[in-house]
Amino acid sequence: MTAAPHTATAVEPSAPAGGTAGGDARMTTGNAHAEGTGPAGTGPAPRRRYWRAGFQRGGIELRHLLRNPKEMSGHLVNIVVALLLAGYISGDVPGTHTPMAHLTLAGFAAYLLFQIGLINLPQILVTERDEGALLRLRATPGGIPAYLVAKSLLVVTMALGTLVLLLTAAALLVDGPLPHDAGGWLTLLWVSALGLLAVVPLGAAIGAVLPNPREALALIMLPAMALLITSGAMFPLSSMPALVQKIASVFPLKWMAQGLRSALLPDAARAAEPAGSWELPTVALVLAAWTVAGFLLAIPLLRRAARRESGSRLTERHRKSSAGGTRTA
Numbered sequence: 001m002t003a004a005p006h007t008a009t010a011v012e013p014s015a016p017a018g019g020t021a022g023g024d025a026r027m028t029t030g031n032a033h034a035e036g037t038g039p040a041g042t043g044p045a046p047r048r049r050y051w052r053a054g055f056q057r058g059g060i061e062l063r064h065l066l067r068n069p070k071e072m073s074g075h076l077v078n079i080v081v082a083l084l085l086a087g088y089i090s091g092d093v094p095g096t097h098t099p100m101a102h103l104t105l106a107g108f109a110a111y112l113l114f115q116i117g118l119i120n121l122p123q124i125l126v127t128e129r130d131e132g133a134l135l136r137l138r139a140t141p142g143g144i145p146a147y148l149v150a151k152s153l154l155v156v157t158m159a160l161g162t163l164v165l166l167l168t169a170a171a172l173l174v175d176g177p178l179p180h181d182a183g184g185w186l187t188l189l190w191v192s193a194l195g196l197l198a199v200v201p202l203g204a205a206i207g208a209v210l211p212n213p214r215e216a217l218a219l220i221m222l223p224a225m226a227l228l229i230t231s232g233a234m235f236p237l238s239s240m241p242a243l244v245q246k247i248a249s250v251f252p253l254k255w256m257a258q259g260l261r262s263a264l265l266p267d268a269a270r271a272a273e274p275a276g277s278w279e280l281p282t283v284a285l286v287l288a289a290w291t292v293a294g295f296l297l298a299i300p301l302l303r304r305a306a307r308r309e310s311g312s313r314l315t316e317r318h319r320k321s322s323a324g325g326t327r328t329a
Helices: 021-035 042-064 069-088 100-130 133-139 142-173 182-209 211-229 240-247 252-264 267-272 279-309 311-328
Strands: none
Touching: 021 042, 042 069, 069 100, 069 142, 100 142, 100 182, 100 211, 100 252, 142 182, 142 279, 182 252, 211 252, 240 267, 252 279, 267 279
16 A cells, blocks of 8 residues: 655756756755855754755655656555445444444544655655665755755655545545534644654654665565554554553554544544543644654764765665566566
Protein backbone atom coordinates (compact mmCIF):
# COMPACT_ATOMS: atom_id res chain seq x y z
CA MET A 1 0.00 0.00 0.00
CA THR A 2 2.93 2.32 -0.58
CA ALA A 3 3.27 4.72 -3.48
CA ALA A 4 6.38 4.75 -5.62
CA PRO A 5 9.00 7.05 -4.10
CA HIS A 6 9.13 10.50 -5.62
CA THR A 7 12.49 11.92 -6.56
CA ALA A 8 13.47 15.36 -7.71
CA THR A 9 15.38 14.21 -10.78
CA ALA A 10 12.72 14.54 -13.45
CA VAL A 11 13.48 17.12 -16.13
CA GLU A 12 11.69 20.41 -15.67
CA PRO A 13 10.16 21.42 -19.01
CA SER A 14 11.26 25.03 -18.62
CA ALA A 15 14.83 24.08 -17.77
CA PRO A 16 17.59 23.78 -20.34
CA ALA A 17 18.20 20.36 -21.83
CA GLY A 18 19.83 18.07 -19.31
CA GLY A 19 18.64 20.15 -16.32
CA THR A 20 16.86 18.50 -13.42
CA ALA A 21 14.39 19.54 -10.80
CA GLY A 22 17.02 18.73 -8.20
CA GLY A 23 19.46 20.96 -10.08
CA ASP A 24 16.91 23.76 -10.32
CA ALA A 25 16.21 23.44 -6.62
CA ARG A 26 19.91 23.54 -5.80
CA MET A 27 20.37 26.61 -7.96
CA THR A 28 17.39 28.16 -6.19
CA THR A 29 18.94 27.41 -2.81
CA GLY A 30 22.27 28.86 -3.89
CA ASN A 31 20.66 31.96 -5.35
CA ALA A 32 18.61 32.50 -2.22
CA HIS A 33 21.80 32.36 -0.17
CA ALA A 34 23.60 34.77 -2.48
CA GLU A 35 20.78 37.32 -2.28
CA GLY A 36 20.92 37.57 1.55
CA THR A 37 22.67 40.25 3.46
CA GLY A 38 23.68 38.69 6.78
CA PRO A 39 26.77 36.55 7.39
CA ALA A 40 26.37 32.97 6.22
CA GLY A 41 24.76 30.73 8.83
CA THR A 42 24.04 33.51 11.37
CA GLY A 43 21.15 35.80 12.19
CA PRO A 44 17.56 35.79 10.95
CA ALA A 45 18.38 36.67 7.34
CA PRO A 46 20.02 33.31 6.50
CA ARG A 47 17.14 31.45 8.16
CA ARG A 48 14.67 33.36 6.00
CA ARG A 49 16.71 32.47 2.93
CA TYR A 50 16.69 28.78 3.84
CA TRP A 51 12.92 28.78 4.32
CA ARG A 52 12.40 30.64 1.04
CA ALA A 53 14.73 28.29 -0.83
CA GLY A 54 12.99 25.28 0.72
CA PHE A 55 9.55 26.47 -0.38
CA GLN A 56 10.83 27.16 -3.88
CA ARG A 57 12.38 23.73 -4.14
CA GLY A 58 9.24 22.12 -2.72
CA GLY A 59 7.13 23.87 -5.34
CA ILE A 60 9.34 22.48 -8.11
CA GLU A 61 9.02 18.95 -6.75
CA LEU A 62 5.25 19.28 -6.40
CA ARG A 63 4.93 20.23 -10.06
CA HIS A 64 6.90 17.14 -11.04
CA LEU A 65 4.75 14.92 -8.85
CA LEU A 66 1.52 16.22 -10.39
CA ARG A 67 2.93 15.61 -13.88
CA ASN A 68 3.87 12.00 -13.11
CA PRO A 69 0.81 9.71 -13.54
CA LYS A 70 2.71 6.65 -12.29
CA GLU A 71 3.47 8.19 -8.93
CA MET A 72 -0.02 9.66 -8.59
CA SER A 73 -1.55 6.24 -9.24
CA GLY A 74 0.23 4.82 -6.21
CA HIS A 75 -1.71 7.17 -3.93
CA LEU A 76 -4.98 6.44 -5.74
CA VAL A 77 -4.53 2.71 -5.09
CA ASN A 78 -4.50 3.38 -1.35
CA ILE A 79 -7.79 5.24 -1.62
CA VAL A 80 -9.37 2.40 -3.61
CA VAL A 81 -8.25 -0.11 -0.96
CA ALA A 82 -9.84 2.01 1.79
CA LEU A 83 -13.11 2.28 -0.13
CA LEU A 84 -13.22 -1.46 -0.76
CA LEU A 85 -12.66 -2.18 2.93
CA ALA A 86 -15.42 0.24 3.92
CA GLY A 87 -17.78 -1.30 1.37
CA TYR A 88 -17.34 -4.82 2.76
CA ILE A 89 -17.39 -4.01 6.50
CA SER A 90 -20.79 -4.18 8.17
CA GLY A 91 -22.16 -3.78 11.69
CA ASP A 92 -21.73 -1.08 14.31
CA VAL A 93 -18.91 -0.15 16.66
CA PRO A 94 -19.51 -2.16 19.87
CA GLY A 95 -21.58 -0.20 22.36
CA THR A 96 -22.59 2.47 19.83
CA HIS A 97 -24.76 2.99 16.76
CA THR A 98 -21.77 4.21 14.71
CA PRO A 99 -21.12 2.10 11.58
CA MET A 100 -17.91 0.11 11.85
CA ALA A 101 -17.09 1.21 8.29
CA HIS A 102 -16.92 4.82 9.48
CA LEU A 103 -14.41 3.94 12.20
CA THR A 104 -12.35 2.04 9.63
CA LEU A 105 -12.35 4.98 7.20
CA ALA A 106 -11.30 7.41 9.93
CA GLY A 107 -8.48 5.08 10.98
CA PHE A 108 -7.39 4.47 7.40
CA ALA A 109 -7.26 8.22 6.82
CA ALA A 110 -4.88 8.53 9.76
CA TYR A 111 -2.80 5.63 8.47
CA LEU A 112 -2.46 7.24 5.02
CA LEU A 113 -1.06 10.40 6.64
CA PHE A 114 1.24 8.24 8.76
CA GLN A 115 2.34 6.16 5.76
CA ILE A 116 3.23 9.10 3.54
CA GLY A 117 5.36 10.70 6.26
CA LEU A 118 6.95 7.61 7.78
CA ILE A 119 7.18 5.16 4.87
CA ASN A 120 7.17 7.09 1.60
CA LEU A 121 9.43 9.92 2.80
CA PRO A 122 12.32 7.66 3.92
CA GLN A 123 12.19 5.93 0.53
CA ILE A 124 12.36 9.30 -1.19
CA LEU A 125 15.34 10.40 0.89
CA VAL A 126 17.26 7.14 0.45
CA THR A 127 16.61 7.18 -3.30
CA GLU A 128 17.83 10.77 -3.64
CA ARG A 129 20.87 10.03 -1.47
CA ASP A 130 21.81 7.25 -3.89
CA GLU A 131 21.44 9.76 -6.73
CA GLY A 132 23.93 12.10 -5.02
CA ALA A 133 21.53 14.68 -3.55
CA LEU A 134 23.11 14.66 -0.08
CA LEU A 135 26.60 14.90 -1.58
CA ARG A 136 25.57 18.03 -3.47
CA LEU A 137 23.98 19.51 -0.32
CA ARG A 138 27.39 19.56 1.34
CA ALA A 139 28.41 22.39 -1.00
CA THR A 140 25.19 24.36 -0.47
CA PRO A 141 25.05 26.82 2.48
CA GLY A 142 21.94 26.00 4.48
CA GLY A 143 21.23 23.10 2.15
CA ILE A 144 20.03 20.66 4.83
CA PRO A 145 17.40 22.97 6.43
CA ALA A 146 16.14 24.05 2.99
CA TYR A 147 16.02 20.42 1.85
CA LEU A 148 13.99 19.41 4.90
CA VAL A 149 11.57 22.32 4.37
CA ALA A 150 11.10 21.28 0.72
CA LYS A 151 10.42 17.65 1.63
CA SER A 152 8.01 18.69 4.38
CA LEU A 153 6.08 20.86 1.92
CA LEU A 154 5.98 18.03 -0.62
CA VAL A 155 4.83 15.39 1.85
CA VAL A 156 2.28 17.60 3.62
CA THR A 157 0.69 18.57 0.29
CA MET A 158 0.63 14.94 -0.87
CA ALA A 159 -0.89 13.77 2.41
CA LEU A 160 -3.56 16.46 2.69
CA GLY A 161 -4.51 15.99 -0.97
CA THR A 162 -4.86 12.23 -0.40
CA LEU A 163 -6.96 12.84 2.73
CA VAL A 164 -9.33 15.22 0.95
CA LEU A 165 -9.75 12.80 -1.97
CA LEU A 166 -10.37 9.85 0.36
CA LEU A 167 -13.01 11.62 2.45
CA THR A 168 -14.75 13.05 -0.63
CA ALA A 169 -14.83 9.70 -2.45
CA ALA A 170 -15.99 7.89 0.70
CA ALA A 171 -18.82 10.38 1.28
CA LEU A 172 -20.01 10.05 -2.32
CA LEU A 173 -19.55 6.31 -2.87
CA VAL A 174 -19.95 4.50 0.46
CA ASP A 175 -21.75 7.09 2.63
CA GLY A 176 -18.52 7.77 4.50
CA PRO A 177 -18.18 10.14 7.46
CA LEU A 178 -17.57 13.88 7.31
CA PRO A 179 -17.33 16.45 10.12
CA HIS A 180 -20.77 17.49 11.36
CA ASP A 181 -20.01 21.12 12.24
CA ALA A 182 -17.36 23.84 12.11
CA GLY A 183 -15.68 22.45 15.24
CA GLY A 184 -15.30 19.08 13.54
CA TRP A 185 -13.68 20.64 10.47
CA LEU A 186 -11.31 22.63 12.68
CA THR A 187 -10.36 19.46 14.58
CA LEU A 188 -9.80 17.61 11.30
CA LEU A 189 -7.48 20.40 10.13
CA TRP A 190 -5.31 20.72 13.23
CA VAL A 191 -5.06 16.99 13.90
CA SER A 192 -4.01 16.35 10.29
CA ALA A 193 -1.47 19.19 10.30
CA LEU A 194 0.00 18.34 13.69
CA GLY A 195 0.03 14.62 12.89
CA LEU A 196 2.02 15.28 9.73
CA LEU A 197 4.43 17.52 11.62
CA ALA A 198 4.90 14.65 14.05
CA VAL A 199 5.80 12.04 11.44
CA VAL A 200 7.51 13.95 8.60
CA PRO A 201 10.70 14.88 10.55
CA LEU A 202 10.74 11.36 12.00
CA GLY A 203 10.54 9.94 8.49
CA ALA A 204 13.42 12.19 7.44
CA ALA A 205 15.50 10.97 10.38
CA ILE A 206 14.79 7.34 9.45
CA GLY A 207 15.62 8.01 5.79
CA ALA A 208 18.97 9.49 6.81
CA VAL A 209 20.15 6.20 8.33
CA LEU A 210 18.58 3.52 6.12
CA PRO A 211 20.88 1.73 3.65
CA ASN A 212 19.06 1.67 0.29
CA PRO A 213 15.53 2.08 -1.15
CA ARG A 214 14.69 -1.64 -1.26
CA GLU A 215 15.90 -2.34 2.27
CA ALA A 216 14.23 0.87 3.46
CA LEU A 217 10.79 -0.47 2.53
CA ALA A 218 11.48 -3.87 4.07
CA LEU A 219 12.78 -2.40 7.34
CA ILE A 220 9.96 0.05 8.01
CA MET A 221 6.92 -1.68 6.47
CA LEU A 222 6.59 -4.43 9.09
CA PRO A 223 6.67 -2.06 12.12
CA ALA A 224 4.23 0.26 10.33
CA MET A 225 1.77 -2.58 9.71
CA ALA A 226 2.11 -3.67 13.35
CA LEU A 227 1.19 -0.14 14.46
CA LEU A 228 -1.78 -0.15 12.07
CA ILE A 229 -3.13 -3.26 13.80
CA THR A 230 -2.38 -2.23 17.38
CA SER A 231 -3.20 1.51 17.30
CA GLY A 232 -6.97 1.24 16.94
CA ALA A 233 -6.89 2.55 13.39
CA MET A 234 -8.90 -0.36 11.96
CA PHE A 235 -10.99 -1.49 14.96
CA PRO A 236 -11.64 -0.23 18.51
CA LEU A 237 -8.48 -0.02 20.60
CA SER A 238 -10.50 -1.01 23.68
CA SER A 239 -10.68 -4.55 22.28
CA MET A 240 -6.88 -4.87 22.55
CA PRO A 241 -5.04 -6.10 25.69
CA ALA A 242 -4.10 -3.39 28.18
CA LEU A 243 -0.37 -3.85 27.52
CA VAL A 244 -0.86 -3.38 23.78
CA GLN A 245 -2.88 -0.23 24.44
CA LYS A 246 -0.08 1.22 26.56
CA ILE A 247 2.55 0.45 23.92
CA ALA A 248 0.41 1.91 21.12
CA SER A 249 -0.17 5.10 23.12
CA VAL A 250 3.55 5.90 22.87
CA PHE A 251 3.42 6.26 19.06
CA PRO A 252 1.77 9.04 17.04
CA LEU A 253 -0.52 6.84 14.89
CA LYS A 254 -2.78 6.00 17.84
CA TRP A 255 -3.33 9.69 18.60
CA MET A 256 -3.69 10.68 14.95
CA ALA A 257 -6.43 8.06 14.51
CA GLN A 258 -8.15 9.11 17.73
CA GLY A 259 -8.08 12.77 16.75
CA LEU A 260 -9.53 12.05 13.30
CA ARG A 261 -12.26 9.89 14.85
CA SER A 262 -13.21 12.82 17.07
CA ALA A 263 -13.59 14.99 13.95
CA LEU A 264 -15.41 12.48 11.77
CA LEU A 265 -17.54 10.38 14.13
CA PRO A 266 -20.47 11.44 16.34
CA ASP A 267 -19.85 12.10 20.03
CA ALA A 268 -21.63 8.84 20.91
CA ALA A 269 -18.65 6.94 19.42
CA ARG A 270 -16.55 8.09 22.39
CA ALA A 271 -17.96 5.13 24.29
CA ALA A 272 -15.65 2.83 22.28
CA GLU A 273 -12.51 4.75 23.29
CA PRO A 274 -10.42 3.26 26.15
CA ALA A 275 -10.79 6.48 28.21
CA GLY A 276 -14.42 7.04 27.20
CA SER A 277 -13.49 10.40 25.66
CA TRP A 278 -11.53 11.80 22.70
CA GLU A 279 -8.74 13.20 24.94
CA LEU A 280 -7.98 15.98 22.45
CA PRO A 281 -5.57 17.87 24.78
CA THR A 282 -3.54 14.66 25.10
CA VAL A 283 -3.69 14.18 21.32
CA ALA A 284 -2.21 17.66 20.85
CA LEU A 285 0.43 17.16 23.55
CA VAL A 286 1.69 13.79 22.26
CA LEU A 287 1.80 14.90 18.61
CA ALA A 288 3.59 18.13 19.56
CA ALA A 289 6.17 16.13 21.53
CA TRP A 290 6.81 13.89 18.51
CA THR A 291 7.12 16.98 16.30
CA VAL A 292 9.86 18.46 18.51
CA ALA A 293 11.65 15.12 18.86
CA GLY A 294 11.51 14.52 15.11
CA PHE A 295 13.04 17.87 14.19
CA LEU A 296 15.73 17.47 16.85
CA LEU A 297 16.66 14.13 15.29
CA ALA A 298 16.18 14.87 11.59
CA ILE A 299 18.49 17.84 11.04
CA PRO A 300 21.60 16.42 12.77
CA LEU A 301 21.10 12.98 11.20
CA LEU A 302 20.71 14.50 7.72
CA ARG A 303 23.81 16.63 8.31
CA ARG A 304 25.71 13.56 9.47
CA ALA A 305 24.59 11.61 6.41
CA ALA A 306 25.66 14.50 4.16
CA ARG A 307 29.08 14.73 5.86
CA ARG A 308 29.63 11.00 5.35
CA GLU A 309 28.81 11.20 1.65
CA SER A 310 31.69 11.18 -0.82
CA GLY A 311 32.19 10.46 -4.47
CA SER A 312 33.76 7.10 -3.68
CA ARG A 313 30.84 6.03 -1.46
CA LEU A 314 28.37 7.04 -4.16
CA THR A 315 30.29 5.16 -6.84
CA GLU A 316 30.50 2.05 -4.63
CA ARG A 317 26.73 2.07 -4.01
CA HIS A 318 26.06 2.40 -7.73
CA ARG A 319 28.44 -0.49 -8.41
CA LYS A 320 26.71 -2.74 -5.88
CA SER A 321 23.30 -1.74 -7.19
CA SER A 322 24.32 -2.55 -10.78
CA ALA A 323 25.82 -5.88 -9.71
CA GLY A 324 22.65 -6.79 -7.80
CA GLY A 325 20.47 -5.88 -10.78
CA THR A 326 22.64 -8.00 -13.08
CA ARG A 327 22.34 -11.04 -10.78
CA THR A 328 18.57 -10.58 -10.51
CA ALA A 329 18.23 -10.40 -14.30
